[in-house]
Amino acid sequence: DGGITQSPKYLFRKEGQNVTLSCEQNLNHDAMYWYRQDPGQGLRLIYYSQIVNDFQKGDIAEGYSVSREKKESFPLTVTSAQKNPTAFYLCASSIAGTSRTDTQYFGPGTRLTVL
Amino acid sequence: AQSVTQPDIHITVSEGASLELRCNYSYGATPYLFWYVQSPGQGLQLLLKYFSGDTLVQGIKGFEAEFKRSQSSFNLRKPSVHWSDAAEYFCAVGRMDSSHKLIFGSGTRLLVRP
Numbered sequence: 001d002g003g004i005t006q007s008p009k010y011l012f013r014k015e016g017q018n019v020t021l022s023c024e025q026n027l028n029h030d031a032m033y034w035y036r037q038d039p040g041q042g043l044r045l046i047y048y049s050q051i052v053n054d055f056q057k058g059d060i061a062e063g064y065s066v067s068r069e070k071k072e073s074f075p076l077t078v079t080s081a082q083k084n085p086t087a088f089y090l091c092a093s094s095i096a097g098t099s100r101t102d103t104q105y106f107g108p109g110t111r112l113t114v115l
Numbered sequence: 116a117q118s119v120t121q122p123d124i125h126i127t128v129s130e131g132a133s134l135e136l137r138c139n140y141s142y143g144a145t146p147y148l149f150w151y152v153q154s155p156g157q158g159l160q161l162l163l164k165y166f167s168g169d170t171l172v173q174g175i176k177g178f179e180a181e182f183k184r185s186q187s188s189f190n191l192r193k194p195s196v197h198w199s200d201a202a203e204y205f206c207a208v209g210r211m212d213s214s215h216k217l218i219f220g221s222g223t224r225l226l227v228r229p
Contacts, residue, residue: 004158006158033216040124040221040222041221041222042119042205042207042219042220042221042222043159043205043217043219044219045216045217048216058216090158090159092159101147101164101166101209103149103161103164104161104217105161106151106158106159106160107158108157108158109156109157109158111156
């Protein structure tokens with residue numbers, strides 16, 4: 001089955017620790033995205049990548065980092081600099097990311113809780 | 116700046132009743148509009164999208180949406196709601212800048228009474 005997988009589903013972190021969220025897709029999509037979702041709010045874009053070895057900051061990139069070494073993988077690191085990291089994180093992908101008509105397909109999400 | 120507004124935070128309907136979820140956007144040109152649904156603790160699933168042409172768009176699960184340029188709206192409708200439709204619904208618009216990213220509304224949570 002083609003799709004997007006995110007792991008782990010639940011993640012707990014102590015304050016001051018970095019943590020990496022995994023996102024893998026086998027849809028052969030060029031573009032991948034990371035969103036953050038907080039209760040009662042829509043999705044906010046953290047980072048996106050339209051091609052391997054290239055990525056751009058979204059609206060709320062501070063305290064986060066990404067890499068795009070392979071087409072199918074786009075891991076997100078939540079660093080200790082992120083002041084309020086507890087949230088639900090969603091990864092998405094689209095065919096090209098170069099058109100407003102591109103449909104984004106979402107993974108099941110990772111819920112990160114900072115203890 | 117572009118924005119998407121979903122004025123209803125929660126909506127409760129009885130099973131079998133009709134449903135309309137509101138979405139208003141601010142955008143100068145022809146918008147590219149999307150509706151997604153999210154079940155609790157899950158990712159988002161695309162219900163339908165509008166790019167051009169017929170202003171009434173059919174989607175999955177019996178949903179439809181109508182684009183009304185004069186009202187800057189893209190409301191989602193379903194004639195008869197099922198208990199399994201209980202979820203959160205997000206309207207989104209494609210950005211007009213070079214990023215081509217999506218701007219999401221804050222969502223409407225649908226509760227279905229038996």
